Amino acid sequence: MRRGVGIGGINQQLLEKAKFSEKGSELARDHLEKLAKQFETFRDNLEKFAEKHRNEIKKDLKFRQQFQDMCATVGVDPLASSKGFWSQVLGVGDFYYELAVQIVEVCVATSAQNGGLISLDELLLRVRKARGKSKSAQDVSTDDILRAIKKLRALGDGFAVIEPTNGQGRILIQCIPGELSMDHTAILNSLQTRSSFTKEQLRDQLKWSDERIEAAIDFMVKEGLVWIDNNGRYTEYYFPGLFTAQRVTNGESV
Amino acid sequence: MAATKISDISWHHDFPPFFTLQPNLDTRRKQLDAWCSLVLDYCRLKKVCTFDVNDASKFPPFFNAKINRQLDNNFIQVLLEELRSRGNIEWEDKHKRRCLVLWKSPEEWAKTIYQWITAHGMNGTVCTFYELLHGDDTRSAEFHNIDPHLFRRVLMELEKRGQATVFSDNGADGVKFS
Numbered sequence: 001m002r003r004g005v006g007i008g009g010i011n012q013q014l015l016e017k018a019k020f021s022e023k024g025s026e027l028a029r030d031h032l033e034k035l036a037k038q039f040e041t042f043r044d045n046l047e048k049f050a051e052k053h054r055n056e057i058k059k060d061l062k063f064r065q066q067f068q069d070m071c072a073t074v075g076v077d078p079l080a081s082s083k084g085f086w087s088q089v090l091g092v093g094d095f096y097y098e099l100a101v102q103i104v105e106v107c108v109a110t111s112a113q114n115g116g117l118i119s120l121d122e123l124l125l126r127v128r129k130a131r132g133k134s135k136s137a138q139d140v141s142t143d144d145i146l147r148a149i150k151k152l153r154a155l156g157d158g159f160a161v162i163e164p165t166n167g168q169g170r171i172l173i174q175c176i177p178g179e180l181s182m183d184h185t186a187i188l189n190s191l192q193t194r195s196s197f198t199k200e201q202l203r204d205q206l207k208w209s210d211e212r213i214e215a216a217i218d219f220m221v222k223e224g225l226v227w228i229d230n231n232g233r234y235t236e237y238y239f240p241g242l243f244t245a246q247r248v249t250n251g252e253s254v
Numbered sequence: 255m256a257a258t259k260i261s262d263i264s265w266h267h268d269f270p271p272f273f274t275l276q277p278n279l280d281t282r283r284k285q286l287d288a289w290c291s292l293v294l295d296y297c298r299l300k301k302v303c304t305f306d307v308n309d310a311s312k313f314p315p316f317f318n319a320k321i322n323r324q325l326d327n328n329f330i331q332v333l334l335e336e337l338r339s340r341g342n343i344e345w346e347d348k349h350k351r352r353c354l355v356l357w358k359s360p361e362e363w364a365k366t367i368y369q370w371i372t373a374h375g376m377n378g379t380v381c382t383f384y385e386l387l388h389g390d391d392t393r394s395a396e397f398h399n400i401d402p403h404l405f406r407r408v409l410m411e412l413e414k415r416g417q418a419t420v421f422s423d424n425g426a427d428g429v430k431f432s
Contacts, residue, residue, distance in 0.1 A: 196270075227276055228274055231324075238271045252265070
């Protein structure tokens, strides 16, 4: 084969390069189109599937979760819009709307007691109590609760999920109008599985100044979030919602 | 009666700050609400009808050995005053040492007793306090074995309505229902 030398050869090489890249993008375009078509087909099938299994999705906890996961993979959110195909034709959304209302009811009913801070486990326990005894009513998971709360957040700042930063401890639901500051969330996170803290512990764990600690505690006392225990060796501050959460975990009455 | 754990009546009893009077007034209100329900539920369950401040430290709801917490005298005063203002206790003496615990109001008690008497056809019969309170016939009645002080207080209520006449004969107290 003759090697391309000189001006002619260089031009030849450039030409080939251009042709290659053209072919390349053509292939990519093809690929993309095919993929898009595949997704389209998949979505169609998913919709057909959902329609066919509507009852299972509403009633069966495991089925529902897998369906949600499958939807998430292809970027479909069955709860995205109340007017969308999903909720209108399938009524999948109804399940979560109903659940959301029950969550609000439980949070309002218990907020006098816990200052608006409740653990996910206790919330689930109380929602189940409110839903009645039938198998399908009881088939609610923490995953469902979190999804319903995500829906509720569309209504404003009323609801927030506080997740433990290091993956240890429990997930908390905060249903207080207005936000907790970073400091308050940091205190909650530092507790892990405990339900109380002392000033000394905060000083050690968070390395905050006394003023900062005082300010955070004052706020939480004023908002009714913490109760004070003066009868121990040190003054301790308790979150009633976390205390009852522990009892729920231990299977004790709340 | 089987030993009832007080924390089964209310989880608050295991909650250490429950025994510290809360500085935040909203929280304190909730705390006193919970304390009032706890005391009344306990008394109803154990049929406790009187309370003596001198024995306060021995009154089971007022301490929890498990968490090493107890109410101090100041807190007990605040709680008793709260119960009084709600009509759930009545002082029996000027010095506020002894009181009746009314988990049922005197009016409700009066109704209960009068209904029982009528249902058993005992109107017009003279009965002694003793047979009504401790006799075999009243064993199943709600007022069986209630404190004589409370019983007398309820009969006063019935006398006011003209449904009973209380008298004393040779030191034995009796009552005639009409």
